[in-house]
Amino acid sequence: MTSKTMPSEYKSPFSDATAFAENEHARAIRDKFPVAPGHSLIISRRIVSRYDALNSEEKRSMWDLVDEVLDRLKAETGATDFNIGINMGPAAGQTVWHVHIHVIPRNAGDVEDPRGGVRGVIAEKQKY
Numbered sequence: 001m002t003s004k005t006m007p008s009e010y011k012s013p014f015s016d017a018t019a020f021a022e023n024e025h026a027r028a029i030r031d032k033f034p035v036a037p038g039h040s041l042i043i044s045r046r047i048v049s050r051y052d053a054l055n056s057e058e059k060r061s062m063w064d065l066v067d068e069v070l071d072r073l074k075a076e077t078g079a080t081d082f083n084i085g086i087n088m089g090p091a092a093g094q095t096v097w098h099v100h101i102h103v104i105p106r107n108a109g110d111v112e113d114p115r116g117g118v119r120g121v122i123a124e125k126q127k128y
Contacts, residue, residue, distance in 0.1 A: 012098040014043045021068055025061035028069050035104055038077040040069050042101040049097040051088050062101055069103050079105030 019027040025046070031039040042065045044058055054062070066084060073079060083104040087094040 025058040026065045038105045040103045081106040
């Protein structure tokens with residue numbers, strides 16, 4: 001899907017998810033397929049496919065919620081390190097057409113060599 005604004009008939013897979021935190025323009029939910037305990041998603045209330053389709057107030061609300069979720073996850077999981085990211089567009093690996101920010105707690109030893117972090121989306125570029 002390449003449209004920045006979703007057709008009215010699009011059914012977001014996040015529509016029925018229970019939020020554990022929210023604000024005016026965003027909600028926080030747990031990822032259904034977590035890569036680590038506590039893996040959470042910050043989703044926009046307005047259903048659009050891409051981050052660049054959000055207005056500045058919606059973006060600010062999403063990042064405010066990222067900060068709140070970080071605090072909660074630190075307390076819940078004990079994690080002090082995190083990956084935070086957005087897949088925007090098919091070439092970037094986006095498969096769900098409702099913009100969301102991943103907040104993934106990380107702990108020492110959860111992968112053999114974490115260096116390069118999000119650079120791992122292109123495996124041969126992760127180590128430099």
